Amino acid sequence: MAAAREKNLGNVILRVEGLHKRYGKDEVLKGVSFELRRGETKVVIGPSGTGKSTLLRCINQLSVPDQGRVWLEDIEITHARTNINHMRAQIGFVFQDFNLFSHLTALRNVSLGLVKVKRMRKEEALARARQELARVGLVAKADAYPAELSGGQKQRVSIARALAMDPKLILFDEPTSALDPELIGEVLEVMTHLAESGMTMIVVSHEMGFARAVADRIIFMEGGGILEEGTPAEMFTCPRCERTGQFLRKISELYGETENG
Amino acid sequence: MSAGEILWQSVVPLFSALPVTLTVLGLLLVVGLALGTVLAFAQTYGRRPIRALCVSYEQLFRGIPPIVVLLFFWNGLFQSIGMPRVLVAALALGMRSAAYQSQIFRGAIQAVPAGQMMAARSLGMSRFQAIRSVILPQAFRLALPPWSNEYSSVVKDTAFICVIGGLIDLTRQAMMKVAPLSMRPGIGTQLVLPYLIILGLFYLVLTFSGTALLSLLERQLQIPGFEMKGKVER
Amino acid sequence: MKKLLLVLGLLVVLGLAVTAETYKVASDTTWPPFEWQAGTGELIGFDLDVMRLIGILEGYDVEIVSYSWDIIFIDVGSGSVDIGASGATITAEREQIVDFSMPYWTSNQAVIVLGSSGLNIASALGAGKKIGAQVGTTGAKWVQEQLIDKGVDVQLVEYTLYPLAVLDLVNGNVDAVVQDEPASRASAAADSRLAIVGVIETGEEFGFFVTNGDPKGVLPKINDGLQQLKASTAWADLIKAYMGGAELAKIEAAWTAAAPLLAAKDVVGFASALAAGATSP
Numbered sequence: 001m002a003a004a005r006e007k008n009l010g011n012v013i014l015r016v017e018g019l020h021k022r023y024g025k026d027e028v029l030k031g032v033s034f035e036l037r038r039g040e041t042k043v044v045i046g047p048s049g050t051g052k053s054t055l056l057r058c059i060n061q062l063s064v065p066d067q068g069r070v071w072l073e074d075i076e077i078t079h080a081r082t083n084i085n086h087m088r089a090q091i092g093f094v095f096q097d098f099n100l101f102s103h104l105t106a107l108r109n110v111s112l113g114l115v116k117v118k119r120m121r122k123e124e125a126l127a128r129a130r131q132e133l134a135r136v137g138l139v140a141k142a143d144a145y146p147a148e149l150s151g152g153q154k155q156r157v158s159i160a161r162a163l164a165m166d167p168k169l170i171l172f173d174e175p176t177s178a179l180d181p182e183l184i185g186e187v188l189e190v191m192t193h194l195a196e197s198g199m200t201m202i203v204v205s206h207e208m209g210f211a212r213a214v215a216d217r218i219i220f221m222e223g224g225g226i227l228e229e230g231t232p233a234e235m236f237t238c239p240r241c242e243r244t245g246q247f248l249r250k251i252s253e254l255y256g257e258t259e260n261g
Numbered sequence: 262m263s264a265g266e267i268l269w270q271s272v273v274p275l276f277s278a279l280p281v282t283l284t285v286l287g288l289l290l291v292v293g294l295a296l297g298t299v300l301a302f303a304q305t306y307g308r309r310p311i312r313a314l315c316v317s318y319e320q321l322f323r324g325i326p327p328i329v330v331l332l333f334f335w336n337g338l339f340q341s342i343g344m345p346r347v348l349v350a351a352l353a354l355g356m357r358s359a360a361y362q363s364q365i366f367r368g369a370i371q372a373v374p375a376g377q378m379m380a381a382r383s384l385g386m387s388r389f390q391a392i393r394s395v396i397l398p399q400a401f402r403l404a405l406p407p408w409s410n411e412y413s414s415v416v417k418d419t420a421f422i423c424v425i426g427g428l429i430d431l432t433r434q435a436m437m438k439v440a441p442l443s444m445r446p447g448i449g450t451q452l453v454l455p456y457l458i459i460l461g462l463f464y465l466v467l468t469f470s471g472t473a474l475l476s477l478l479e480r481q482l483q484i485p486g487f488e489m490k491g492k493v494e495r
Numbered sequence: 496m497k498k499l500l501l502v503l504g505l506l507v508v509l510g511l512a513v514t515a516e517t518y519k520v521a522s523d524t525t526w527p528p529f530e531w532q533a534g535t536g537e538l539i540g541f542d543l544d545v546m547r548l549i550g551i552l553e554g555y556d557v558e559i560v561s562y563s564w565d566i567i568f569i570d571v572g573s574g575s576v577d578i579g580a581s582g583a584t585i586t587a588e589r590e591q592i593v594d595f596s597m598p599y600w601t602s603n604q605a606v607i608v609l610g611s612s613g614l615n616i617a618s619a620l621g622a623g624k625k626i627g628a629q630v631g632t633t634g635a636k637w638v639q640e641q642l643i644d645k646g647v648d649v650q651l652v653e654y655t656l657y658p659l660a661v662l663d664l665v666n667g668n669v670d671a672v673v674q675d676e677p678a679s680r681a682s683a684a685a686d687s688r689l690a691i692v693g694v695i696e697t698g699e700e701f702g703f704f705v706t707n708g709d710p711k712g713v714l715p716k717i718n719d720g721l722q723q724l725k726a727s728t729a730w731a732d733l734i735k736a737y738m739g740g741a742e743l744a745k746i747e748a749a750w751t752a753a754a755p756l757l758a759a760k761d762v763v764g765f766a767s768a769l770a771a772g773a774t775s776p
Contacts, residue, residue, distance in 0.1 A: 095379070102377070340575050439525065445744070
C-alpha cells in the first residue's frame with residue numbers, strides 16, 4: 001500500500017536554521033536546516049550517532065544548540081527571552097525510553113501535563129486523558145502503573161501523554177528502537193493513524209517500512225549534516241546521493257521491507 | 262521488698278524521663294528532615310557557590326562527634342540566651358542529622374532516572390513543577406529505607422544529650438539510679454546488670470517501633486514494580 | 496498622695512526583702528551518700544543538704560540541678576551555674592578554673608575486695624593486681640600517682656560509674672576497688688561477700704566551688720554558713736545520718752519525714768530528725 005498520498009500540507013510551522021551542536025570535541029550537528037509544514041510527517045533516517053536525536057532535542061531545547069535558530073510558527077524558540085516552557089507545551093516529545101512517570105498510573109501520566117501546565121481542573125484533565133488513552137487503544141490500562149505495562153503499551157501511553165497537550169507538532173525520537181519486534185507494530189500503527197489524521201510529526205527512526213509508507217518527506221542525515229531530503233519515492237528509487245542509496249539498501253536488507261502502513 | 266519490686270522502683274522513673282528523650286528525638290528528626298531536604302536540593306540544583314556551602318556544612322557536621330556538637334551548642338552558644346535545654350539538644354543533633362539526611366535525599370534524587378525530568382520538562386513543566394510533581398514523589402520512596410537507618414542511628418545519639426547539664430533523659434536518669442540500686446543490703450550489685458539491660462530495652466523499643474512504622478509506610482506507598490529500572494522491555 | 500507613696504514604697508521594700516536570691520547548684524547526683532536521687536525523685540545527700548542548710552542560714556534559696564560530673568566544672572567555670580557541690584576534691588589544678596570554699600570534708604579512700612580472696616590491703620594493692628575506680632575520682636588518681644607512677648605493677652581499670660566497678664569486683668574481673676570511704680561502706684554493707692580491707696588516708700579535702708573570681712559574691716556566704724553549721728549540732732547530725740553506714744532506703748525515708756522541717760527552715764530540727772530517722776533500729 002505504498003501509494004503516494006496527496007496531502008494538503010499547510011504553511012511552514014517549524015523552521016530550523018543552521019543548527020550546530022558540539023559535545024566536547026565532537027561536533028554532532030554541523031549546520032542543519034530544514035522546514036516543516038503543517039500536517040507533514042517527516043522521517044529522519046541515517047547511521048547511528050549522526051546527530052538525529054540531538055537534532056530533535058535542539059528543537060525543543062532539551063539540548064541547547066551552540067549555534068542556529070529554530071522558529072515555531074512566528075516565534076523564535078532559540079531566542080533568549082522566549083518562555084521555553086510555553087514553547088515546549090506546544091511541542092510533543094516521545095522518547096526512545098518512554099520516560100513515563102513511574103509513580104503515576106497511565107491515566108495520571110497523561111493528565112499530569114494538563115493539570116500542571118495547562119492548569120486544567122483535575123476532573124476535566126482526567127476525562128481528557130481517558131479520551132487520549134482510548135485513542136491509542138489503552139483505556140483498559142488507565143489504572144495500571146508503567147511497570148505493569150509492556151514496552152509497546154508504555155510507548156502508546158507516552159504518545160497519548162504527548163497528544164493530550166494538543167501540540168502543534170510531535171517529535172518522535174526512535175520510538176520503537178527499545179521495543180521487542182512483536183511490540184513495534186502496535187506503536188507504528190498508532191503513529192500511522194496520527195499521521196493520516198493530519199498531525200505534524202518529525203520521526204527519527206530505522207523503520208523503513210513506516211518511512212516509505214507514511215512519510216511525506218524523508219531526511220537522510222550523516223556526519224552531522226543533511227545529505228539529502230526528498231519524498232519516499234525519490235529516496236528509495238532514485239536518490240541523488242550515492243551514499244543515500246547505499247544506506248537504504250543496507251537498511252532494507254537488515255530490517256526487511258514491511259508492507260504495513 | 263523483693264528484688265523484683267526494688268528493680269521496678271528504679272524502672273518507674275525511666276518512664277518519666279522518657280518524654281525528654283522522645284521530645285528531643287522527635288524535634289531533631291524534624292529539624293534534620295527540613296534542613297536536610299533544603300540542603301539536598303540546594304546541592305543538586307543550586308549554583309556552584311551554594312553547592313560549595315552545602316558541602317562544607319555537611320563535612321563540618323559529619324566530622325564532629327555528637328557530644329562535641331551538643332557541648333558547643335549549649336555551652337558555646339545557647340545557654341547564655343536561656344534557650345530551653347530540650348530545644349538546644351534537638352537543634353544540635355538535628356543540624357547534625359541534616360548533614361546525613363541531605364546525603365540520603367541527594368542519593369534518592371539522583372537515583373530518579375534523568376529521563377523523568379526530561380519528560381516533565383518536555384511537557385512544558387517548569388523545573389520547580391517537575392521537581393515537585395515528578396522527582397520528589399519518587400525520591401521520597403527511594404529515600405525511605407536509608408532514612409530508616411538514619412533514624413536508628415539518631416536514637417542512639419540521644420543517649421548523649423545529658424552533657425547538657427540539667428537535661429534528664431533516659432540515660433541520665435538511669436545513671437542516677439544505678440548507685441542507690443547497687444547499695445541495697447542483701448542485694449548488692451545483682452540488679453545493676455538487669456537494670457542496664459532494661460535501659461537498653463527502652464532504646465530498643467524506640468528504635469524498633471520507629472523502623473517498623475517506616476516499613477509500614479514503605480509498604481503503603483509501594484508502587485508495583487517501582488524498583489525496576491531497565492531500558493529494554495519484555 | 497503622700498500616704499499612697501509611702502505604702503507603695505513599703506511594698507517595694509517588702510517585696511525586695513521577700514524575694515531572696517536564688518543560686519543554682521550543680522551536682523552529679525550519682526554518688527551516695529554525698530549526692531543521689533531518692534526513690535521519691537528528690538535530690539538528697541550530704542553535700543546537697545549542707546548546701547540547703549547554708550542557704551537557710553545565709554538567707555538565700557538554692558536550686559539544685561543534676562549535671563554530669565565533667566560538665567559541672569565547665570558550667571561553673573563559665574558562670575552559667577553558680578555553685579558546684581559534688582564531692583569535689585580541692586586540687587591546685589581545679590583552683591585554676593574555679594574558686595573553692597573552705598574544706599568541708601576530709602576524704603579517705605577505702606579498699607574493697609572479695610572477702611573470699613583473702614587479700615589484705617598490701618596484697619590487694621600489690622603487684623599483678625587489677626584495681627578498679629571511678630574515672631576522675633580521688634581514688635583513681637591515687638592509684639595512678641601513688642602506685643602506677645611509682646612503679647608498682649598494677650592495672651587501673653576505670654569506670655564511668657562506681658557501682659560498675661563493684662560489679663566487676665563481684666564478678667572477679669578486678670581484684671580490688673578503691674573509692675571514697677562512705678560509698679565503700681555502703682557497698683560493703685549491701686553485699687556480704689565484700690569486705691573493706693583498709694583505709695588509705697589521702698588527706699584530700701572536699702570543697703564547694705564557684706566561678707573563678709566569685710563574681711556573685713557567694714563564696715563568703717558559703718564559708719560563713721559552713722562555719723555556722725559546723726558550730727551547731729546540725730553538722731554532727733548530718734554526718735551521723737549520711738556517713739554512719741545507714742541503709743540508703745532508710746535515709747531516704749527519714750529525709751521525706753524530716754522534709755517539712757526543712758521547708759520551715761528549721762536547720763537544727765531538720766538535721767536532728769534526719770539523723771534520728773536514719774539511725775533508728
